[in-house]
Each structure stands twice: as structure tokens, then as C-alpha cells.
Amino acid sequence: MRMSALDDLAWAILYSEPDSAEKCADLMLELATRTHHRRFEGAAYEIKANSHYLRGEVSEALGYYGSALETHRQRRDPDGVAGVLGNLGSMYTELGQFQQAKNLLQRSLDLYTLIGGEAGMGQGNNNLGRILLIQGDLDGAMKHLLKSIVHNEKAGNERGLLSGYGNLSVVMAQQEDYTKALAYAEKGLAIAIETNNQQAQSSFLSNMGGFAIEDGRISEGISLHERALALAIAMGNKAGEMMALYNLGSAYGTKGDHDRANDLFRRSLLIAREMGEPYRQALALSGLASAAQGSGRYEEAVEHGTKALAILEEIGAAVDMGTVAGILHKAYKSLGKTDRALAMFELEVQMQDSVNSEEAQRGVLRQEYAFENEKRALADSLNYAAEKTIHVKEIQKQKIIRNGFVGGFGLVALFAIVFFTQRNRISKEKARSEELLLNILPEEVAEELKAKGEAEAVQIDQVTVLFTDFKGFTALSENLTPRELVRDLNECFSAFDRITTKYGIEKIKTIGDAYMAAGGLPVANTTHATDVINAALEIRDFIADGKARKIAAGKPYFEVRIGVHTGPVVAGIVGVKKFQYDIWGDTVNTASRMESSGEPGKVNISGSSFAAVHTEPAFTFFPRGKVMAKGKGELEMYFVEPAD
Numbered sequence: 001m002r003m004s005a006l007d008d009l010a011w012a013i014l015y016s017e018p019d020s021a022e023k024c025a026d027l028m029l030e031l032a033t034r035t036h037h038r039r040f041e042g043a044a045y046e047i048k049a050n051s052h053y054l055r056g057e058v059s060e061a062l063g064y065y066g067s068a069l070e071t072h073r074q075r076r077d078p079d080g081v082a083g084v085l086g087n088l089g090s091m092y093t094e095l096g097q098f099q100q101a102k103n104l105l106q107r108s109l110d111l112y113t114l115i116g117g118e119a120g121m122g123q124g125n126n127n128l129g130r131i132l133l134i135q136g137d138l139d140g141a142m143k144h145l146l147k148s149i150v151h152n153e154k155a156g157n158e159r160g161l162l163s164g165y166g167n168l169s170v171v172m173a174q175q176e177d178y179t180k181a182l183a184y185a186e187k188g189l190a191i192a193i194e195t196n197n198q199q200a201q202s203s204f205l206s207n208m209g210g211f212a213i214e215d216g217r218i219s220e221g222i223s224l225h226e227r228a229l230a231l232a233i234a235m236g237n238k239a240g241e242m243m244a245l246y247n248l249g250s251a252y253g254t255k256g257d258h259d260r261a262n263d264l265f266r267r268s269l270l271i272a273r274e275m276g277e278p279y280r281q282a283l284a285l286s287g288l289a290s291a292a293q294g295s296g297r298y299e300e301a302v303e304h305g306t307k308a309l310a311i312l313e314e315i316g317a318a319v320d321m322g323t324v325a326g327i328l329h330k331a332y333k334s335l336g337k338t339d340r341a342l343a344m345f346e347l348e349v350q351m352q353d354s355v356n357s358e359e360a361q362r363g364v365l366r367q368e369y370a371f372e373n374e375k376r377a378l379a380d381s382l383n384y385a386a387e388k389t390i391h392v393k394e395i396q397k398q399k400i401i402r403n404g405f406v407g408g409f410g411l412v413a414l415f416a417i418v419f420f421t422q423r424n425r426i427s428k429e430k431a432r433s434e435e436l437l438l439n440i441l442p443e444e445v446a447e448e449l450k451a452k453g454e455a456e457a458v459q460i461d462q463v464t465v466l467f468t469d470f471k472g473f474t475a476l477s478e479n480l481t482p483r484e485l486v487r488d489l490n491e492c493f494s495a496f497d498r499i500t501t502k503y504g505i506e507k508i509k510t511i512g513d514a515y516m517a518a519g520g521l522p523v524a525n526t527t528h529a530t531d532v533i534n535a536a537l538e539i540r541d542f543i544a545d546g547k548a549r550k551i552a553a554g555k556p557y558f559e560v561r562i563g564v565h566t567g568p569v570v571a572g573i574v575g576v577k578k579f580q581y582d583i584w585g586d587t588v589n590t591a592s593r594m595e596s597s598g599e600p601g602k603v604n605i606s607g608s609s610f611a612a613v614h615t616e617p618a619f620t621f622f623p624r625g626k627v628m629a630k631g632k633g634e635l636e637m638y639f640v641e642p643a644d
Helices: 002-013 018-035 036-055 058-074 077-093 098-113 118-134 138-155 158-174 178-194 198-214 218-234 238-255 258-274 278-294 300-313 318-334 339-356 358-377 379-390 394-403 404-419 425-440 445-451 473-477 480-503 528-552 586-596 606-611
Strands: 458-470 506-511 513-519 560-574 580-584 603-606 620-631 633-642
Touching: 002 018, 002 036, 002 513, 018 036, 018 358, 036 058, 036 077, 058 077, 077 098, 077 118, 098 118, 098 379, 118 138, 118 158, 118 198, 138 158, 138 425, 138 620, 158 198, 158 358, 178 198, 198 218, 198 238, 218 238, 258 379, 278 300, 278 318, 278 528, 300 318, 300 528, 318 339, 358 603, 404 603, 458 528, 458 586, 458 606, 480 506, 480 513, 506 580, 513 528, 528 603, 528 633, 560 606, 580 586, 586 603, 586 620, 586 633
Parallel strands: 560 603
Antiparallel strands: 458 513, 458 560, 506 513, 560 580, 603 633, 620 633
8 A cells, every 4th residue: 555655646746846756766666676566666667767857867767667667577567568668769769769769669559559558559659740740750740649639538648638739739830820739739738737747838838939939929938938947947857948948049049139049058958968868969059050140150050050960860850950951051151151051051951841841731731630520520439438537446547647658758858849940941941942043043044044944045245254273183182181171172162252252253163173253144244354353363362371371380282273264155054953054165165274374373364354454453464475275276375463
């Protein structure tokens, strides 16, 4: 009787006083070991595991779950084994090991199905739905989550219901149906208040705070997040505290207070690292990247975002990968690193395609419609199950609560996470697609492509083409590690991008260590030759400064040759999968010969470029006469320098 009372008390206070619940479990374990009551021994291990989990001590929780599993197996208790397998699956979900989590959860669900455990089937479906939600499979998530509601209603398992409602609110929020999202959240919050589940109250308040912010009620949203944080801290729930800090940071970021957001994200990262959970660490790092981006600290944004993306790629969290890729895209673009910006934007769109595709959205609607029909058809049997539940023995009720723990706790761990990292994704898709086009195509060409579905190639009578190439690149590469070589090339080409943008010149492409750009297109102008030569001189000076620094440090350095030629080209789009704006014609070949016929540290221009700018007082010219150019014969060439 004493152990039964301790068992009931521990489960009753677990979600509000996890430390006290563990003390009850310790006493129960001592008594059970002394009197050889293996059932209570297994229950004590489970309570201790859950208590450690609530405090964010995942490694300790895993150890106690292992002890509980072994105890239940020795007792040949399938209900106990299924419950612990489900809890272990939830643990591995938190650790980002999704495939292992799925395997454990499926084993738990299969066992519950075999023995007819409605509450267990409810929790198993809920937890599988949570993993699919993180991975961006909204259709699959909706299917499992709605099944969990049906099973938990049959079992009268309120803890399972509030968890299912929490995750369903996230699915609807991702579809930007905030009316349904709020309705599900309010159902869950009512159950959490009724059962005094403070941890779940914290999560629902946090989610509802997010809905308020999405609706423009930022102050109300922040207030709800602060209430969620206070509840989590009061009960010593590290997981809830971490997520409340993260959500508050997101709210202040939306408000534009990036310094406050940065402080909150740092606090959330400290807790996530203390807990040793990579998924939460990735979320906190993504928050820090967002705050740094908002404050103009772009290098810092790249540092945090890169770390977050590496974790998310490893665990396969597609939804959040898209979010972090979006932050990195903006940071790289602000730094002038257009190639990296484009790569991140493509990743962002790729990840979002699987989450917000039209088919996925239709799948969610189909699942919800089918669920409503199923609920009406099962109304009588559900009423019967509810009436029958009233007469279930107290010990069976407690077993339902114990085995329902995973879904209840999983609420705070995950359902608040996904929503805040996926705001406004569908509504922004059009703007992002347009931004992607502008990253790879000139604005005028992009507009034509959107309007007609194609862009015609055109001949432009006068453009000025610039080519750069590094002297002795192959030999230099032998003295640098691949990482050093790529880093130095990226630094140079990023600077070239900033310079060409400054002078209104269109970057065409890079070919190995060569860089090509052109002025006077896609819209013709009269300053293209002057613009390109100014850019060429600035590029030359950038490389010269870098050379001086490398010599002083005793390191290998780049030297650059630059060639410029003016003439007609044909310009247009090539490719059908990845568009590229390119130019063709003898002008391109001649510009390349100007580069190869030049000298390191010099800007070598053709006779036609000289004719276009020779009256410019800003330049001084040094005639070279006719110089032999490969495949071209003798061509008139000039070195150009800024005027004194």
C-alpha cells in the first residue's frame, strides 16, 4: 500500500514538482528493491527518468529508462515495455537521432496495437507525427496526429490529447491558418490547466504568443512568452525554459530589438548545450544568426548560421534547414559573397518545396476532413468509451498516465519549436522566387522572363568586357591547402563582386580562377568603358594591397592580370534548369586576349577601349604599340593608370 501511494503521488506531482517526484521515486525504489516488488521498481526508474528529462538531464534520463526497460522485460510486461520504448523514442527525437527515434516509436506502437492499448496507440501516433512535423512532412504528420486524437479520446487520456492538440496547432500555423491553430491550442491549454500540467501550459502560452505576434499584436505575444518562461523556471523545466527564451528572442527580433533578442538567444544556447541536445542548439544558433543579421553583424551571422546548418544537415531537419539557409543567404548577400548567397537561397527554396508544396497543403486538408467524418461516425463508440473509462480501476488510470508521459512532455520539447522557425513561409515564396532571379539575372532580363516565360537573346552594339586572371595560379595552388586556396579565391571574387556592383557593371561568370564582367548591358549606356576601367583599377589595387600583406606575413600571394576590350556582343540566357546570363562574340575573345597579353599588376586595354575613353582626364595611358595576341595577330594595346 505504501509503494502504491508513493507511485500515485509521484506521478501526480511530476509535471509541477519534478524534484519532489524523484524523491518519492527514490523512496519507492528502496522499498521495492528490499521487498522484491519488480513492478514498482520499474515504475520508480521511469519516474526518475522523466524527472531528469524535465530538468534537461537527457543522459541521466536515458540510463534510467534503460533500467526500467530491463525490469519490465524481466517481468514480461508488454505494456511497460511499450511505454518505455515510446519514452526512449522521444529521448532520441530530442537528440536529433530521428531514424533511431522512429524505429523505437514504431516498435512501441506495434506492441500497443497488439495488446490493444488505446492510450499507447495515441501516444505512438502523436510522437511519430512530431518527427514528421520536424522533417517537413505535414501530410504524414497530420495523419498520425489525428489518429492520436481518436485513440486518446477512446482512452480518456487527457495528457495525450493536449499533446496532440499542441502539435496540430503547429501544423495549422505552418499552413497560416491561425484560426484553427488557435482553436487547437486553446483546447490543449484548457486540458493543461485542468490537469495542472504547468509544463504544457508553458508550451501552449508560448505558441499562442506566437500566434499573437503573427497577428501584429507583438506586446501581447511577448507577455504570453514571458508567462511561459516564468512557468518553466518555476518548475525547473530546462527544456521549457530554453524554448521560452528562444521564442522570446524571436518575438523581440520581430519587434526590431535585436540586442535584446541576441541576449535571449545566448541564454537559450547555454541551456541547450547544458542539456546536450543538438536540435535545440541548432535552434539557438539560428536565433543568434538572425539577431546578428538584423544588427548588421554579417560575419557573425555567417558563423552562427553555418554551425546551425551543419547540425541540422546531420540530423535531417529539413524545415529548419530552410530557415537557416534563408538567414545565411541574406548575410552572404550583404557581404557581397554572391555565389554563397545564391547557394544558400537555392537550399532555402529546395527545403521549403517539400514543406509548403501545394500537394502537401492539400494533404493536410484531406486528413483534417477525413478526421471530422471519422469523428462523427465514431461518436457513439467514443461516448461509450468515455463512460467505460469512468469505471476503470485507479491503478489502470495511473498506468495510462505513466505511459502517456512521452506525448505530454514532447509538447514542450517540440511543438513550440517548429512554428517560430517557419513564420510566413508560404506568403513569402513569391518574393523569394523573384529575389532568386535577381541574384542570377539582370533585373531587366528577369522581368522579361517572368512576363513572357522566356528572354530573347539580343545584340548590343557597344559594351566593354573585363577579364581577370591570376598569375601562376597552378603553381600557387601547390603551396596552399585546398581550404586556404578556396578561402583566398572567395575573398578575391567577393571583393570583385562588390567593386563591379559599385560601378554598375554586370558580373557574367567565374571560370576557375578567371573572372568576367561587362558594362553597358543589358541596358545600353554611354559610360560603360569608363565604368569598367575604373572597376579594373580598383580590382588591381585590391590585389596589390593583399599581396603586400601576404609578403609581410611570409605567405604565398596572388598577382592579377586584367584585360579590357570594347565592342559588340550577343547577350542572353542559357540553360533550362539553372539559368545563366551570358555573352558571346569576338569581343569576348579579344577581351580575354587583352588579359593574357598583359602584365601582372597592370590593366591592359585595347585600341577600341582607348578610343572610347582617351579624352577622360581621370586616366593616364601608356601606349604599348602593336602586340602579338594568340589567334588574333597584332593588336593595339595600352596600359592605363589613374591620372596624377
